[in-house]
Amino acid sequence: MIRGGKSFVSSPPAFSNDAKKLLVCTGNMVSIFSTDTGLQVMELEGHTALVTSIIVEPAPTPASMILCYCWTSSLDGTIKYWDFSVSELMKTINIQLPVYSMVVPSFLAYKSENNEKLSDIYAYISVEDTKNEQNKQRNELRGKILKCNLSKSRLVPGVILSESKKPEKITISSTGKYIGIHEKRKIRIWEVPTKDLKNISPRKLKLSHTKNLSCIAFHPTDRIVVAGDVTGRILIWRGFGDKTFAGSNLENEKLLKDEDEKPGVRGNGDADSCTTWHWHSSEVKVLSFSSDGVYLYSGGKEGVLVLWQLDTGKKVFLPRIGTPLLNFMSSPDPSLASISCADNRIHILKMPRMEILKSISGIKLPSPVPEMFRGSCKDFVFDHTAGLVAVRTENYCIQFYSLFDDREISEVQVCERNHQPSDDVTMILNLVALSFEGSVMCTVETRMAEEGIGGFVTLKFWERGSQNNDFSLSTVIYEPHRDAGVSAVAFHSTRGMAVSASYGGDFKVWVSNHEILQNDKLFQRTRWACHAVGSYRKKPMTAAAFSNDGSVLAIAAETVITLWDPEKNVLVAVIGSTREPIENLSFIGDSNFLVSTSQGSNPQLSVWSMAKLSVSWSYELHTEAIACSEKDSHFAVLVVLPESSKADVATSHSGAILLFNAGDPVPVASWFVAKAKGGGIAFIQRSGSLDDDMDENAGQVLLAYVNGEHEYAVFNPHGVEMQERKVRHTDNVFVTDPEVTGQIGYASIYGKLPEFKLEAIEAGAEYTTPSERPWETIFSGPSHSLPPLTKLCSDFLESLLKKRTGTLI
Known part of the structure; x- marks a missing residue:
């Protein structure tokens, strides 16, 4: 994990x-x-x-x-x-109370006055008194400042500086x-x-x-x-x-x-x-x-x-x-x-x-959204092939963050606007969508109307450069659905095609046109244009998804699902309906099944059979996100537990991830998770560079969970669990300057070992094998992984002695 x-x-x-x-x-x-x-x-x-x-x-x-x-x-x-x-x-030192803050005046006084060595070191700590919590009154003082003797590992009895x-x-x-x-x-x-x-x-x-x-x-x-x-x-x-x-x-x-x-x-x-x-x-x-x-x-x-x-x-x-x-x-x-x-x-x-x-x-934290846009805004989307998450930020940027390396890869400024310290929000970055291979990005931004004047929606397409991870703006479309907001954007799996659905009652299919221009250099430019427009009984279009082969386009018209031929823009079938408007659609595996979710007072998770054009099974669940496998019929859902169920699980668990086989309503596996509200899940490809012993499993599908505070976990959903690994910002980053990297291990304490030139060794009277010179390697590596000192000394001294053969008398 x-x-x-x-x-x-x-x-x-x-x-x-x-x-x-x-x-x-x-x-x-x-x-x-x-x-x-x-x-x-x-x-x-x-x-x-x-x-x-x-x-x-x-x-x-x-x-x-x-x-x-x-x-x-x-x-x-x-x-x-x-x-x-x-x-x-x-x-x-076990205080047995949560410590919210700590200071040690002795260190600063010792540093400023250069006193003699301190006999006892005292700290002042701000704690929360959680003892006998069942008997606590509502207005009781829970915050306390106590004094702790760090040298003797205990609290000083009877000293309470403050209560709050x-x-x-x-x-x-x-x-x-x-x-x-x-x-x-x-x-x-x-x-x-x-x-x-x-x-x-x-x-x-x-x-x-x-x-x-x-x-x-x-x-x-x-x-x-x-x-x-x-x-x-x-x-x-x-x-x-x-x-x-x-x-x-x-x-x-x-x-x-x-x-x-x-x-x-x-x-x-x-x-x-x-x-x-x-x-x-x-x-x-x-x-x-x-x-x-x-x-x-x-x-x-x-x-x-x-x-x-x-x-x-x-x-x-x-x-x-x-x-x-x-x-x-x-x-x-x-x-x-x-x-x-x-x-x-x-x-x-x-x-x-x-x-x-x-x-x-670090990964950007969730940005606040006005109440009227919370249903149409998504905080992040996943790049399934590269193991990245694209996070919508408060300063109108998209941050690309590596889930395997736990570090920022790049950042794209979607609209050039300065940071606004006031609470009056004038622009919202609503949606972000990525093509399956991650080479094209689509963003939707809404400019708020001021006194009923000046509001509009902008749809933008971005192309990733071939040499780097930076995106360049390709096409800008103002008011793509007249004065209506965009509810969903989805990309075709194999070609340059995308669909945008709107609350105004229509959807539009967009295709990319490639232009090759020559001006001393040959380069390619992509432009996106409207290919088709469709609607169904003027109902608001609330969700959209392409099948995995791209032959079917599913559009949710409030409580019903409409199926279209995206090339000919022909309505093929209508299936449904649900009690609440559908908010999410996704095809499973080879597109024999379609999964939908709806929220509201009657939330519903439904799996639809494409062969029968009817519901296969459904649950009444508050579903926060869906992740569907591209290779098989498995899919996972992130659900928020109702208040009545939270009493049966740990208090920190607010949701669960359920793994299903599309044809079976019984979950294959389940995991309780924390901070599920606002979270998301996705199946991503395992990176081949994680660890040397994992290269044979490179390309295996993993499940990524990002919670509502953008903390995440990546794990194998099919039982063969990876050993828990805490990624570092140094992963896949190599720095060769010794003045920058510093010294580690043996060299950080005793200095660098002398360099041994190969020419001098070969010119010696005797040829010494590497196994007879263990001191060249025993001091290498992290200091906490070094052998014991007794082992180091014996091998080191033995390597300095000249070996000779003799007969046993």
């Missing part, structure tokens, strides 16, 4: 001490990427639930940068300690002196003692605002805290904690309460002043200071990184990122930083110019 498609932006990433690696929370794992290449180099496996935070332990000296240790927290209720240079788990209705994210200052959270319209700040001991509780203060807050950040050197709110404002409190943390007499306290002495500070907030900046048009999600505290970075839904000069308020922008920003992380190298984006992409920035050097791209 192959799994992939995890989110890279669920939690903030972390840089290694030398800034050459970026550690990313990826579902239940931590993926480690090279900042030079943007490729994955290793992963940390061990957590059983979402990883929520990564903290890299600072190196005590510059010479020890090669020692890479980190702490991770997870919703599985554990904190783990890793040596991520060799992907080794060193320690596990839900777990809150903990923010820490760069010196480790202050930690804070934002809860609705309040900021709570704690001062961590210089010597963070078990019996010392941090002092705290509270600051208030009139709007809900979304993020906070601490100045690296001064007592300044900034916060962003949901309206786009940035608030700057200066001199916080003068009374609470620094101490003062009663006379000074009276002066501090004077509003004239605390401009902008609300209530009894302990701060000298509060000023407001306002550039962002919506919620601020990113706030971070530069290492010297001169500049402040901010970002949000606009997809623009703003650099503020703290003293003057002057701004510099990194625009056109094209998606909302979620996190900004500085690195130990002042010339590098990263920003995490809502489209599941992390950009490595060259600082201070804010230039994007590399991008780590």
